[in-house]
Amino acid sequence: MKKLVILGAGTAGTMIANHLHKRLKHKDWEVTLLDPNPDHYYQPGFLFVPFGIYSIEDTKKPKQKFIPSGMQLVQKGVEAIEPDKNQLILEGGEKLSYDILIVATGSRIVPEETEGMKDRLWRKKIFDFYTPEGAVELYKALQNFEGGDLVIHLTEMPIKCPVAPLEFSFLADWYLTKKGLRNKTRITYVTPLSGAFTKPVTTKVLGEVFARKNIALEADFMVEHIDNEKQKLVSYDEREVPFDLLVTIPTNMGAKVIETSGFGDDLYFIPTDHGTLQSKVAENMFVIGDATNVPASKAGSVAHFEAEILIENILAYIDGKEFPEKFDGHANCFIESGFKKGFLIDFNYDHEPVPGKFPFAGIGPLSLLKESRLNHLGKMAFRWIYWNMLLKARKIPGVTARMKLSGKKFPK
Amino acid sequence: MATATLANKEVEVTEEGFLVNPDDWTEDIAKEIAKQEGIELTDRHWDVIRFMREDYKKNGTSATIRHITKHSDITTKELYQLFPKGPAKLAAKIAGVPKPVGCI
Numbered sequence A: 001m002k003k004l005v006i007l008g009a010g011t012a013g014t015m016i017a018n019h020l021h022k023r024l025k026h027k028d029w030e031v032t033l034l035d036p037n038p039d040h041y042y043q044p045g046f047l048f049v050p051f052g053i054y055s056i057e058d059t060k061k062p063k064q065k066f067i068p069s070g071m072q073l074v075q076k077g078v079e080a081i082e083p084d085k086n087q088l089i090l091e092g093g094e095k096l097s098y099d100i101l102i103v104a105t106g107s108r109i110v111p112e113e114t115e116g117m118k119d120r121l122w123r124k125k126i127f128d129f130y131t132p133e134g135a136v137e138l139y140k141a142l143q144n145f146e147g148g149d150l151v152i153h154l155t156e157m158p159i160k161c162p163v164a165p166l167e168f169s170f171l172a173d174w175y176l177t178k179k180g181l182r183n184k185t186r187i188t189y190v191t192p193l194s195g196a197f198t199k200p201v202t203t204k205v206l207g208e209v210f211a212r213k214n215i216a217l218e219a220d221f222m223v224e225h226i227d228n229e230k231q232k233l234v235s236y237d238e239r240e241v242p243f244d245l246l247v248t249i250p251t252n253m254g255a256k257v258i259e260t261s262g263f264g265d266d267l268y269f270i271p272t273d274h275g276t277l278q279s280k281v282a283e284n285m286f287v288i289g290d291a292t293n294v295p296a297s298k299a300g301s302v303a304h305f306e307a308e309i310l311i312e313n314i315l316a317y318i319d320g321k322e323f324p325e326k327f328d329g330h331a332n333c334f335i336e337s338g339f340k341k342g343f344l345i346d347f348n349y350d351h352e353p354v355p356g357k358f359p360f361a362g363i364g365p366l367s368l369l370k371e372s373r374l375n376h377l378g379k380m381a382f383r384w385i386y387w388n389m390l391l392k393a394r395k396i397p398g399v400t401a402r403m404k405l406s407g408k409k410f411p412k
Numbered sequence B: 001m002a003t004a005t006l007a008n009k010e011v012e013v014t015e016e017g018f019l020v021n022p023d024d025w026t027e028d029i030a031k032e033i034a035k036q037e038g039i040e041l042t043d044r045h046w047d048v049i050r051f052m053r054e055d056y057k058k059n060g061t062s063a064t065i066r067h068i069t070k071h072s073d074i075t076t077k078e079l080y081q082l083f084p085k086g087p088a089k090l091a092a093k094i095a096g097v098p099k100p101v102g103c104i
Ligand SMILES: Cc1cc2nc3c(=O)[nH]c(=O)nc-3n(C[C@H](O)[C@H](O)[C@H](O)COP(=O)(O)OP(=O)(O)OC[C@H]3O[C@@H](n4cnc5c(N)ncnc54)[C@H](O)[C@@H]3O)c2cc1C
Pocket: A007, A008, A009, A010, A011, A012, A013, A034, A035, A036, A037, A042, A043, A044, A045, A046, A047, A076, A077, A078, A079, A104, A105, A106, A107, A129, A130, A131, A160, A161, A164, A255, A256, A257, A288, A289, A290, A291, A298, A299, A300, A301, A302, A303, A332, A333, A334
């Protein structure tokens, strides 16, 4: 029996396990997943928890439920990967060897990277919504919020789901309007980027939304420390942004185990071939999801497309054939914009998001880079699609792993 | 893509003025881009520029702020003094390497 180990049973690990279940010859291979955490969270749902749209329970299911039959989920963390010995060191010191390793350990927030973030005001006036605990605490804080300076802050790129802080800002505008507090609140979006988003056309479109919603933009702002005494963000070039309530996306890093194993980049993401998704660490080690260092968005949709590519490449690798597929960096993200509307963007390594129709050229029914009610409904339907289609490695009609150029209006 | 004449040399540049071919770069081009950005280059600027170029040659990507400060004696604070607003972007532009892709 050969051994294939999947490290991490989150979004990406679960997807690739389900692909393998359908495609890998079971009698030759034993597949094991390792993850210390028994709960699978639908993380896009964390955006809605602070506003009371979802409860945290709405975002959670047991991991075991999505593990295909015949595969074992071992509830243990891994302390180190030893690629030159083809083995893992589990918590407690036990060793586990493998023939093929797929790393899907995701990314985590590290507020300790910023002086004054995880300090006196942490989860009193300073909140994250990238963790279940953070989202729940922020819900309580928003319930008690009476107006003042609400600051949404992005510490450093890359982060998973780079649109989430934008969506949070738009929803905060809607929520505070509904509560009659909007005219007592100044909303400021603080980012180290030069504009609202990373790509020019989208930045322009979203910049207009900021203006319309009266959200102030503080760009090129790299935080040096957070002053807990005076309740201010202070940048390296000595600008200051005061807050009564700070919602921050702390620095994102790859899993601790990548740091310990010593082969990650500066942020402990794993050097990975952008096309094949084979790691640059060892031939028999592949990487999927937020754990890679590929220059694509860190998003569930990306993990979904990567899984469709990776399954072909792994099967070829097992058969000693050349890699047949190359990932193109395809990402597809809804951007909730408040008042029951949303945007949708579709892009890859080479093509930034532009207006158009999705998934079918000319027909849609969804509009790209344009605000619509249907996009909001798409975003809300995404949770069902996530649990019932994406995790189970089912195809969504019309949605291909490779980004389609048809149906898009590129600037001349 | 467009072309620009920098330090009497015709070079290909992106819309935002980054050199398309890092090999086109010369010290005089660096001085001219810096001047356009309102920066007078000191020895310390040159330390950063040389680091950016060598690092690009080694890794094939442009260094982020975190990468520069982790692998040299330059601090983030100093980077912001030397190259105001967006140090990684600005230093990359002057060093003739592509715009950093830390931004996805
Ligand atoms: C607020 C928010 C909103 C988002 N919105 C969207 C959206 O609208 N659309 C979208 O496409 N994406 C969205 N995302 C991003 C999406 O959730 C992630 O990109 C996706 O979950 C990544 O999957 P992953 O498997 O790489 O990581 P994860 O799903 O985070 O899984 C990583 C797993 O690895 C395990 N692990 C870590 N270390 C170890 C170890 N040492 N040993 C064993 N196991 C380990 C963890 O326990 C975890 O289960 C959002 C994320 C957040 C936080």
